[in-house]
Amino acid sequence: MPDLGVVTTQFFTCHEPPHELKLKSGERLGPITIAYETYGQLNADKSNAILVFHSLTSDAHAAGYHEGDKKPGWWNTMIGPGKAFDTDKYFVICANVLGGCKGSTGPASTNPKTGRPYGLSFPVITVEDMVVVQKQLIDHLGISTLLNVAGGSMGGLMALEWSIKYPESLRSCIAIATNTRHTAQQIALHEVARRAIMSDPDWENGDYYGKSIPARGMAVARMIGHITYMSEKSMDEKFGRKLMKKEKLGYDFSTDFEVESYLNYRGESFVQRFDANSYLYLSKALDYFDITAEKTSLTEAFAPAKCPFLVISFSSDWLYPPYQSKQMVKALKANDLDVSAILIDSSYGHDAFLIEVENQSKVVSHFLQRFI
Amino acid sequence: MPDLGVVTTQFFTCHEPPHELKLKSGERLGPITIAYETYGQLNADKSNAILVFHSLTSDAHAAGYHEGDKKPGWWNTMIGPGKAFDTDKYFVICANVLGGCKGSTGPASTNPKTGRPYGLSFPVITVEDMVVVQKQLIDHLGISTLLNVAGGSMGGLMALEWSIKYPESLRSCIAIATNTRHTAQQIALHEVARRAIMSDPDWENGDYYGKSIPARGMAVARMIGHITYMSEKSMDEKFGRKLMKKEKLGYDFSTDFEVESYLNYRGESFVQRFDANSYLYLSKALDYFDITAEKTSLTEAFAPAKCPFLVISFSSDWLYPPYQSKQMVKALKANDLDVSAILIDSSYGHDAFLIEVENQSKVVSHFLQRFI
16 A cells, blocks of 8 residues: 655644643643644544554654655554555544653753753653643644544553543544553563663763763663563564574673574664653653542443444553453443454564554454544 | 471582583583582482472572571472471482572682682583582482472473483472473563663673672662563552552652562662672573474473473463473473473462462472382
């Protein structure tokens, strides 16, 4: 299928003082800039808009190509003419989250009060705060009702949050490889990653901008991440015990196995493209996520939701295991909601939401057609 | 059941120059000291000896109490009068592995050639090397045939290695929560832990003895370990989203959740009791472990084995998943060996081999009685 051509990131600023956003924590933040991209055309009655949410370390560039780039956006396989999120039919929007580091306001942004990067003076944010900010963008674009919100992983948390926070202006929701509350293991994995970053002397309590970045801690954090994104099986199929070029064990502490080399490469390339403090803030927001927090049950938590849901999970995903999607589906159904649940058999682990294009495209495009 | 009383660690030194041990790598090492403990009495014909192998960060102190200690040895629940490894019947031996840091020769030991700790000049060792050294101890004790070798996790790798390396002098083997070759995911998890340690500036290329220890890297490594030792379910049952005393989210980067506090505590206490370089060397030895390395199949790898086997795995163990034990059992059976395989239903993850005492005791004591 053809790709979108060259796309550009746009920017929108809101919550200019004295109209700062009151965050969930009680802190106030503003102004807030949101980086976003749009694909396809908004129709005359503005009824074909879909808001797509990205995962932890992704950004607003979901599809098409930036001028001069060889690699397309992170969900280019799913967004474009004739694709699952068909840009011939839908107007697709993707925005970098609050707290991110790809154009939206985050800890690396300049604090207008000091003229220096926020660093740790950036307030701790929640998934709800991220969603509130994106609602401002949708309002700014003049869209009163979204045809759909969709996202995988962190993006799935945001889609669920949107469905209960803004049910009146939403016609459908797609939650992929996600959960309704972070579990102890999900929190634990993030805590180790945060600890790795904060243990790096170059982190300097978050005040490293313009100096050395905490590259070693970031690399370790990312390596942990990558292990959780793959399944035990996909790791074994991809790498097994394959050795590096020398084809024999080194009997030293250089890299012996391909899987080590892969993780080291992934760790090091991440350092160049992501801000360490953003990783801390976003992972914290995810760990705070619990739609049942002030409720007596998951069913009650979903009570405000109104629209049909599509819930997708993947058999080998151990970071957001299928049983968590099942619990979600059960609670949605207990609210008499229209729920389609798909468990896709895949060995790709959590990464499947970015890799299993064919199966996912079918169910997504079929689901979306009901609302056009 | 009564515990053993006060026990003491003993030491045995072998491979004095010029009789250094030729390691798998081709390097030579000596002298080698082995710290070990024994429980129960060796009978007159020396036919009741059982050699128990410890896991990655454990030691020779498997049972009973050291003078003044409140905590017993690491497998005290399984070793003692009337227990699974019944010291009224058996003479149980446990030795700290080569490369360890609890009395046996390892990277923290003094290199006789320099008068300083080996550090990274210690040669990279293998599980086979560890086993060869313990065979010296068994010979020294005048035991020609062991009634049994047993171990969980790393100890299980050693038991399997022993079964194919010294089949003539072994009457039975118990392999618990272990594997015949480290998989990509097992290697990956170790590589991240090593990277965390080696990224700590205090590691100083392994030459940190007498200076600051690489405490931050060690803590991160141990935190990763602890996540892999528990199951997703046991973590959720033990911690869930329980908050620390303040009982509300802090909206800062201090510790919010009990699971974070637990991991931080575990990480920090580990730093005090283990040597960082030992962690590097032992994890490397485990990653190198592959009994099929010079064979065409797992069945062929087990061809030298002769004794009956008991293979125990745990349903929720995702570090050494039950399917790996199944493969082992299949290959052992293909060699017409007498194999008992038990899958214990447990939510404790890999830690189950230390926690599931009741079920494990039954199968172990029943299995061992065949050889008395």
